[in-house]
Amino acid sequence: MAERLTTVAGVRAVVLGGSRARGTHRPDSDWDLGLYxxxxxxxxxxxxxxxxxxxxxxxxxxxxxWGPWVNGGAWLRVDGAPVDWILRDLDRVEAVWSACRQGRYEVGVQPGHPLGFWSPAYPGEVALGRVLSDPSGELTALQQETSGYPEPLRAALADAAWEAEFSIDAARKSASAGDRLHVSLCLSRAFGILVQSLHAHHRTWCLNEKGALAAAAALPETPAFFAERVGAALRGLDAAAVETAAAVVRDVREVLRAKPA
Known part of the structure; x- marks a missing residue:
């Protein structure tokens, strides 16, 4: 399939992504193909x-x-298996990679990404994917570049954790008013930022929200019972839950202040 796709005008390379590329898939997992x-x-x-x-x-x-960041594509069933084609503009991916090397990133609104699409996912997808067809070799070359996590991006995403504290402060005001929707959004945003910051601290690509909490909890030096405390806060959504979340934010920020390995 990948070889035939790269015969289509404009398509330069095809990459296997998602859990199947990383070896964390289940038998019923989709086959995600990035069409660059x-x-x-x-x-x-x-x-x-x-x-x-x-x-x-x-x-x-x-x-x-399909929106501004998950560019487009198709959902197929081939021999009973779900196969997703996901379009990626290679020029844009390269532009984002250039920005990341300078410590710049964006977080855009995107359907299917409730905490926003974090632009470093573009080079992360290249770094973690499995190249299936690349006649010109250009994506393979880009993959070699993205195998190294840029220090300016690490510093920028680690510093982004300040916003988690800001979100907790906003949640405190809403918790006293019983506004559970706003509290849930603030806490989710705070925890999403912490997950991104922890991954960056360890120079590890974080591609989206799915599975990110468990992955962050498994990173070295992540505070004890990180995932459990996050879960408790998201179940409570009251004043006590906000203080649990505040303690999590403080603990993570302490980790981020330490020099990364």
Whole structure:
């Protein structure tokens, strides 16, 4: 499939991503294929190819069809297995990688990413993916670059933990008013930032929210019972829960102040 995809005009490389690339998949996990393109990919050709693989009509969303960051693609079932095609603009990925090397990143609104799409996920996907087809070798070269986590990005994402404290302060005011929706959003935002900061502290790519809490809890020096304390705070959503969250934030920020290994 990957080899045929790279014969489509505009598609430069195909990468296996997600849990199957990292070896953490379950038997029913999706097969996630990143389709890296330049310019405008031939949507008609992609649609015809997707429909041929599935054996029935498939709709392929073009660039921007799935939002500003998860660019577009298609959901297929091939021999009973779920296969996701996810478009990635290679020019944009390279631009984000350049910004990351300078310690700059963005967090954008994106359907399917309740805590926002953190732009370092782009180079992270390249770094952690498995290149299946890359006729020109350009994505393989980019993967070699992204194997090293940039120090400016590490420092910037570790410093971002200040916002977690800000979110806790906002949650305190809403907890006293019984505004559980706002409290839940503030606490989720705070914990999401801490997860990003902890990953960056250890120069480890964090791609999205799914599984990120457990992954952060398993990192060296993460405060004891991190995931359990986060879970307790998110279940409570009251004044006591906010103070539990505040203690978690303080403990993590203490870890982040230490020099990374």
């Amino acid at each position: 393109y330049r310019g405008a990919p031939d949507l008609a050709a992609l649609t015809a190819l997707a429909s041929a693989f599935q054996g029935s009509t498939v709709e392929v969303a073009g660039p921007g069809g």
